[in-house]
Amino acid sequence: AIGWSKKAHAIIKKINLDEVIKSEGVIAVVTADDIVGRNDVGPVYDGDPIFPKKAEYYGQPLYAVAATTTELANPDGSGGFHQFINPQKADNYELGWRGTNQNFSYEFTGFHIDLKDELIPFELASSPGRTFYSNAGSSDRSGIELALSWTMGDSFRADVSYTWSEFEFDSFIDDNGNDFSKNYLPGLPRHFGYLGINYDSGKGLSAILESVYSGKLYTNTANTVQVNGYTVANFRVSQEFNQGNWTLRPYLGINNILNERYNSNIRINAFGSRFYEPAPGRNLYAGIVIRFE
Numbered sequence: 001a002i003g004w005s006k007k008a009h010a011i012i013k014k015i016n017l018d019e020v021i022k023s024e025g026v027i028a029v030v031t032a033d034d035i036v037g038r039n040d041v042g043p044v045y046d047g048d049p050i051f052p053k054k055a056e057y058y059g060q061p062l063y064a065v066a067a068t069t070t071e072l073a074n075p076d077g078s079g080g081f082h083q084f085i086n087p088q089k090a091d092n093y094e095l096g097w098r099g100t101n102q103n104f105s106y107e108f109t110g111f112h113i114d115l116k117d118e119l120i121p122f123e124l125a126s127s128p129g130r131t132f133y134s135n136a137g138s139s140d141r142s143g144i145e146l147a148l149s150w151t152m153g154d155s156f157r158a159d160v161s162y163t164w165s166e167f168e169f170d171s172f173i174d175d176n177g178n179d180f181s182k183n184y185l186p187g188l189p190r191h192f193g194y195l196g197i198n199y200d201s202g203k204g205l206s207a208i209l210e211s212v213y214s215g216k217l218y219t220n221t222a223n224t225v226q227v228n229g230y231t232v233a234n235f236r237v238s239q240e241f242n243q244g245n246w247t248l249r250p251y252l253g254i255n256n257i258l259n260e261r262y263n264s265n266i267r268i269n270a271f272g273s274r275f276y277e278p279a280p281g282r283n284l285y286a287g288i289v290i291r292f293e
Helices: none
Strands: 001-002 026-030 061-067 090-099 104-116 119-124 127-135 137-152 156-171 191-200 207-212 230-239 241-243 246-255 262-266 276-278 282-293
Touching: none
Parallel strands: none
Antiparallel strands: 001 061, 026 061, 090 104, 104 137, 119 127, 137 156, 156 191, 191 207, 207 230, 230 246, 241 246, 246 282, 262 276
């Protein structure tokens, strides 16, 4: 994060960064006094300091903050940290059951989460591509997770999993008075499934064929834009060779076998409806792992 000057012209006598330094996730704060060597980035002539001793225009960078989180970025354009955002708090309830029966294992889990002051991402017209956060009033998250694994003989194993989710805002009115209560949380599908077939010869040859299904989801808090679900299939095969202390494992794979059109990421509440980050189509890859022990 960058701290900006709120004055067009000012002599900087002191910058009080005590509250910034004490903020959660902050690793370091850098000002002009911390720069070793030449404090100037002018490409031809001097006069363009990294961080100045005197502010010469509104919005001039005065200091930088290194942190392990972006949730505290200030959306008002003044830089530094968002001082009016609260940490989200959650009460989690979970009940599960698992078991095995010879070559078959299973796991079933039900869960419910009550969240208060949930952090919701958004973008601004003045800073497209940069993510800020605001607090929602509260939300409820309930769901069921099911996982099955079946070993067939000495070489094959099938893995199946499914997740059903019901995530919605319990109470959420934004700063503009928009009421999103009972809307579904954006960026999260209601249905998600996985199927994988694994093969291991026991002699170095292994392969996996897998398929992933992700259901429909919303791109924004208002639930006005919905993204269709998709199914993607992938395949990978490898062969391991051992010679003395050396192990070689070449591999070959193909992603998105069916050339499905889908998005690898959704930018929630992106400005200008720039929600979509398309995934690559069908693609091949190969490589080799070399290990010496």
